Each structure stands twice: as C-alpha cells, then as structure tokens.
Amino acid sequence: MRNTVHVELGDRSYDVLIGEGLIPEAGALIKPMLPRPKVAIVTDENVAAAHLGALEAALEAEGIAHAALALPAGEATKSWGPLAQTVEWLLEQKIERRDVVIALGGGVIGDLVGFAAAIMRRGVRFVQVPTSLLAQVDSSVGGKTAINAPQGKNLVGAFHQPSLVLADIGVLGTLTSRDFLAGYGEVVKYGLLGDASFFEWLEANGPALASGDTEARLHAVTRSVEMKAEIVARDETEQGDRALLNLGHTFCHALEAATGYSDRLLHGEGVAIGCALAADLSFRLGLSPQEDPSRIGAHLSAMGMKARLSDIPGDLPSSEALLELMGQDKKVIDGTLRFILMKGIGASFVTSDVPRDVVLEVLEAAR
Numbered sequence: 450m451r452n453t454v455h456v457e458l459g460d461r462s463y464d465v466l467i468g469e470g471l472i473p474e475a476g477a478l479i480k481p482m483l484p485r486p487k488v489a490i491v492t493d494e495n496v497a498a499a500h501l502g503a504l505e506a507a508l509e510a511e512g513i514a515h516a517a518l519a520l521p522a523g524e525a526t527k528s529w530g531p532l533a534q535t536v537e538w539l540l541e542q543k544i545e546r547r548d549v550v551i552a553l554g555g556g557v558i559g560d561l562v563g564f565a566a567a568i569m570r571r572g573v574r575f576v577q578v579p580t581s582l583l584a585q586v587d588s589s590v591g592g593k594t595a596i597n598a599p600q601g602k603n604l605v606g607a608f609h610q611p612s613l614v615l616a617d618i619g620v621l622g623t624l625t626s627r628d629f630l631a632g633y634g635e636v637v638k639y640g641l642l643g644d645a646s647f648f649e650w651l652e653a654n655g656p657a658l659a660s661g662d663t664e665a666r667l668h669a670v671t672r673s674v675e676m677k678a679e680i681v682a683r684d685e686t687e688q689g690d691r692a693l694l695n696l697g698h699t700f701c702h703a704l705e706a707a708t709g710y711s712d713r714l715l716h717g718e719g720v721a722i723g724c725a726l727a728a729d730l731s732f733r734l735g736l737s738p739q740e741d742p743s744r745i746g747a748h749l750s751a752m753g754m755k756a757r758l759s760d761i762p763g764d765l766p767s768s769e770a771l772l773e774l775m776g777q778d779k780k781v782i783d784g785t786l787r788f789i790l791m792k793g794i795g796a797s798f799v800t801s802d803v804p805r806d807v808v809l810e811v812l813e814a815a816r
Contacts, residue, residue: 450664452671456590456678458685461610465590465674469663471617472503472578475551476511479576482612484547486513489539491562492553493522496580499623504553504578516542520558524710527557527596529605535565539573546570549612555581555628556588556716560603563594567609577614581624582632583717585616586639586673587694591681597710601774602702608686616674618666629659630754631717634697634724639673641724641745642696643680645795647672648748655752692799696789697723703774704758707766718755722815725749725756730803730811731791741794758815768812772805 451468466478479488488508492501497519508515518538520526544550550573552562559577566575579589595606621629633655640648651658651669658665677694684691701719708714728745731737749756758765765771775786785801786808792798 450667452667454671454674454678456610457682458610461592463610463612463614465614465616465678467585467616467618467667467670467674469617469619469667471615472500472620473507475504475578475615476507476509476513478615479508479549479551479613480511480513482549482574482576483513486511488513488515488549488551489542489544490515490517490551490553491535491539491558491565492517492519493526493555493558494519495522496554496558500553500580500620504551520561522557523712524557524597524716527561529596532561532565532596535561536569539565539569544569544573546573548573550575551578552576552589552611553578553580554584555579556584559584559589560593560595560606563592563609563611564596564606567594567607572609574612575609577611579614579616580620582621582629582670583635584632585618585621585670586632587635587677589614589616590674590677591691591694592685602705602710616670618663618670621666622661626659626753627715630752631715631721633659633752634717634719634721634754636669636673637745637748638694638696638720638724639676641728641791641794642693642789642797643676643795644672645793647676648794652748655748659752689799692787693789693797696791696797697721697725697727699723699775699786699788700726703771704761704765706774707771708761708763713763714755714761721749721754722756722758722760726811726815727788727790729814730788730808733807733811734790734803737791737793741791744794758812765816768809768816771812772808775808 454465566573577589579585592610595603598604697720700723728742
C-alpha cells in the first residue's frame with residue numbers, strides 16, 4: 450500500500466511518496482527525472498551500513514551510475530566543516546545543475562544535503578530519502594535546509610525544495626525505540642497544532658504505531674505530511690501560517706542549546722517537551738482548557754516519552770538562562786519572542802504577547 454501527497458508550489462511542486470519498499474524501487478522512481486543516468490548520494494555512516502546497499506542496488510538495476518559520501522552520524526554534522534566537505538565532494542563528482550543529489554538519512558543529512566544542493570551552482574536538484582520518522586513526517590518536506598551555528602540551531606540556511614521525497618516506512622523498523630519515539634514527538638505536534646481528531650487517533654493508536662503496526666505507521670506519516678504540505682503551500686517562506694509548524698520549538702531550541710546539541714536530548718524529544726510546555730503556557734494565560742496540559746502529558750508519558758524538564762538527564766541552566774537562549778531563536782522579530790500557543794488541542798496560533806514572568810513560571814513548574 451502506498452500513498453502520495455502532492456506539495457503544490459507552482460513550478461516547484463513535487464510529490465511525497467509514502468509506503469513500504471520505496472528504497473528498493475528508488476532507481477525506477479528517480480530515473481524519469483534524470484537527463485543523464487548519474488546521481489550522487491550523501492548519507493551518514495550509520496544509515497550507510499543499514500540502507501545504502503539497497504539504494505545502490507536499486508540504482509544499478511536501472512543503469513544509473515552513482516557515488517556515495519558517508520559523513521559521521523549526529524547533530525555535529527550540521528555545521529560548516531561537513532557542509533564544505535559535502536559541496537567540495539559534489540563538485541569533484543562533477544554534479545551539474547540538472548543532475549540529482551540524493552539525501553539518504555535523517556533530519557541532519559536532509560538539512561545539510563539540501564543546503565549544499567541549494568548553494569552549489571546556485572541550486573542543484575535533490576531527492577529526499579528520509580530514513581527516520583522525524584525526517585519522514587517533518588524535515589524532508591517543505592524545503593527548509595540549514596546548518597547550525599555556535600549561536601544557535603538552523604541559523605544558516607536556505608529555502609530549497611526537493612524534487613521528490615521517498616518516505617519508505619519499511620525502514621522505520623530499523624530505528625531504536627528512542628529514535629522512533631523522538632520522531633513521534635513531531636507527529637503529536639501535528640495533532641496539537643491543527644487536527645484534534647488526529648490527536649485523538651494517536652491517543653488510541655500510538656502504542657500500535659510504536660510496536661510496528663504498518664497501517665498505523667502509514668496513516669500517521671501520511672496525515673502528518675498532508676498537514677505540512679497544506680501549510681507549506683500557503684506559506685512557503687514562513688511569513689505567517691508556516692510558523693505554526695514551530696509549535697514547541699521555541700522551548701525546544703533553547704533546551705537543545707542548553708544540552709549542547711548532544712545525545713542528552715534528541716530534537717524530537719525537545720519538541721515533545723516543548724509542546725507540553727506550550728500547553729501549560731497556554732493554560733496559564735487563560736487561553737486553553739485546564740485539562741489540556743495534563744492530557745498531553747499523559748499521552749507522552751503513556752508512550753514512554755520525555756514530557757518535562759526533569760526528564761532530561763543532567764543539570765540544566767536556570768530558567769532565566771533558558772529564556773535568554775530563546776532570544777537566539779529564528780522566530781524572534783524586533784527582539785520580541787514569538788510563541789506558538791493553543792486555544793485548545795488542534796487550535797494553535799502565533800503570538801508575541803507573552804509576559805516573561807509567565808514563561809519563567811512554566812519553566813520552573815516543569816523542573
């Protein structure tokens with residue numbers, strides 16, 4: 450079974466294919482896009498060990514020449530050095546503007562390779578083959594590409610849409626439980642920001658999804674991608690509605706910076722905690738029902754996920770220091786923090802009208 454979600458962006462439109470067994474068919478699916486039978490693949494060492502062979506076999510079956518670069522796994526790869534290495538390697542491969550670069554991996558590889566494709570020869574086409582749940586439901590769709598800077602996350606980047614996304618849900622079975630649940634943090638976000646019935650579905654079906662139910666995984670990935678595609682089509686470069694996709698991220702990015710972008714806190718774990726904090730903030734500001742924060746926290750806990758600051762191992766900086774880190778966020782406008790808050794589950798909106806002392810109250814309570 451396979452679903453297709455179309456991302457409508459005029460002459461930059463593309464399809465997201467979601468289903469089992471897409472990597473073994475990748476050669477046949479990518480071939481019609483190629484003016485000459487040649488691609489370059491960029492991946493990381495962990496993903497290369499698990500999935501590069503299957504992708505290369507699929508390309509060889511269609512007579513497509515290929516070279517592959519495997520970078521170290523982890524968030525540290527989203528930085529200047531690996532970006533320069535990737536661009537220089539692609540130039541050595543003589544990749545031209547009409548050629549295709551394949552990003553095979555999770556969010557780190559997708560973001561880095563997309564940005565390399567955006568700046569090389571002023572824009573080379575690329576195909577996302579996301580191998581993590583987080584990348585399949587979020588980072589591979591919508592054309593946001595970036596690397597991190599010492600000052601903060603994703604501060605250097607470009608909007609550069611892929612030409613095709615192949616989300617093979619069969620590979621999700623190779624993820625560790627922790628990595629899968631980190632991606633699930635982004636899935637929950639979609640229910641909270643715009644579809645209360647989807648959040649209800651997740652409350653009922655989340656455990657089956659985590660334990661490997663293929664139909665549940667297909668539905669969750671498809672619905673998440675549909676919601677993202679709708680928002681991106683309305684607001685490609687985040688002038689308005691697209692900011693809703695950052696629900697939980699103002700808190701999350703500060704927590705990631707506070708933990709040194711390390712394995713102490715994975716991005717999706719930070720998103721889940723951030724969504725729980727945003728729910729509490731919404732309630733304390735009198736915007737949403739009293740039961741929402743506990744309902745969201747209960748679902749995250751039932752799934753075995755991090756839901757509070759106290760769930761993050763090790764010491765965290767003071768609440769004031771965390772608030773300071775939020776000031777580096779890309780969503781800051783004229784020095785004012787923007788938060789995505791909820792008028793209830795499934796009804797999010799963007800606001801700058803949030804008193805500092807209430808944010809500090811939320812952070813203190815979550816410790």
